[in-house]
Amino acid sequence: MAGVTFDHVYKRYGDLVVVNDFNIQVADKEFLVFVGPSGCGKSTSLRMLAGLEEISDGRVLIGDRVVNNVAPKDRDVAMVFQSYALYPHMTVYDNMAFGLKLRKTPRQIIDQRVNEAAKSLGIDHLLDRRPRQLSGGQRQRVAVGRAIVREPAVFLMDEPLSNLDAKLRVEARSFISKLHQRLETTFIYVTHDQVEAMTMGTRICVLSAGKLQQIDTPYNLYHNPHNVFVAGFIGSPSMNFFDAQLKPDGEALVVDTGVFKIAVPPAKAAPFRSHSGKEVILGIRPEDIHDVEFLPPGIIPAQVESNVEVVEQMGNEMIIYLEEGGKNFIARTDPRTKARVGARMGIVFNLDNMHLFDRNTELSLAFDHKQKEAAARA
């Protein structure tokens, strides 16, 4: 059992920087998820930790041991690959026992660990089969089993669910979460799927273009995204963004998008006051745009009107594609909403949950303010 540290890690291929100054600490027993679009460096980072890629610069530590020049087999990690990478010529038992046999583990211990793991994964009846005789879900469990029996200090998983169909994926998600609770080991999990990241991670590390964007709990990523990228990446449908200007209005502040003019709630205005007059980006999630007829309690009704373009009735909610002044955005409303395509509808922005970003740096103004406060205190 051990934590993991990336200490200013870089990965370069010639002039191409794939991982750029990656700097995080993963606590022991944490379930950390690397998430980001393809090419963001998440898999490369994991592979550097596993020892499958060389580290161009910086240090990687497992526990308090620097592993930059340690062979993969001596890093005390186990990995589950996207393709499962099972050995096709071996039975399920031999696949799972392979690592232990190479380490000259006594036969009874191998037997005991493989049987125990197989039973806990519900694949104990498949031990004599070969991988090609298994379904996708079974193969995935064998790949996990092969990692479990090794009892490693750190579990690495590289998109282990992306080859499963949608239904199996949801099942496997909770199965891996339970596994983490039972094994009490550090998990590092790579995915491009933000739902997987949000549901499984104790913390999530959002990457884009080789750069760490934010590392935080799922709750904080959703509620306090540090920049426009994180705000747009987490949540589905994505957050709506409007180019706007922050303007003073007497004592109050207003956000003027050119189409809408919305007053910032006085209780939320403090961090924004110093940015008055600035070009900003207003971010508001679809779930914070309500039908005026079905307002949750406690929302300040700042009503505007908008054209309805597409309506998707989901049963538990309604996704409405709206347009106003040439700007498209999405609302996620009460399913009883009576929006009709082509008609206008009254909507209310819940400004308690709005986000404002600097248009040049794309950084969250609230986050920026908090950082400055912290710096001032220190």
Added chain:
Amino acid sequence: MTDIDFPGTKFRQYTLRTALHVALIVGTIIFLLPIFVVVNTSLKAPAAINLATTWHLPAEIHWQSYVEAIEEFGPRIWNSITLVTNATLLSAIIGSLNGYVLSKWRIYGERILFPLILLGMFIPYQGVLIPLFEFMRAARLYGGIPGLIIIHTIYGLPITTLIFRNFYVDIPDEMLEAAAIDGAGFWDIYTQIVLPLSVSGFVVVIIWQFTQIWNEFLFAVTMTTGASEPITVGLAQLAGGEAVHWNLPMAGAVIAALPPLIVYLILSRYFIRGLLAGSGH
């Protein structure tokens, strides 16, 4: 094949199929004619062989030619078997290791090394014959089967390396990475993962090398002497001289052709699959 039943479609397909089959059968017969003549002549008594009756079946089966040919060839067959098994296995194993390293490990100068190895395939035997002869003599390897084994092993490496490299490109890297994390080193990965998955690669290489080396004549005749000559040299001697009894070289040819044929028949069901490896799924 389409399932749409236009008038005449079935008829046209049927005619096409028949024409194709007829053409294939005719082709097969033409290819088999020389073999028929060889076997036919080998079973005739020496006196019964002449040009006019080449196509006639033997009046009575005359096995004596085979007995004589085996007597003549005995030790040479053994020479050939020693030569072929050793040279084939050595070139296959080394080629497999080369292929493993070239396809799965990053080595310095690989981009120059691999083409250089392949270049060996395009050097004609005649081009290296005299220097090779001098070298083998200086190295005291001239005249016997061990020297010939070394020559054929080395001359086989370009093709065996190429075949195995292309074969191993199809083994997913992730599988070997999983093994590396599981605790396998360079040799563990080779012996426990790559080698067990190489069966059809080995089949292709073994059939290829076995046939090449068994049938090879030029190196055999220049690098070996007397009692250590392989079968191809012996066969040439049977057919040489003034008054040739054709039954004997024909029987010898049949005997000489059998081992590669047997190897092919045993391994052939893997052969096509192996040759096509690397062409996708």
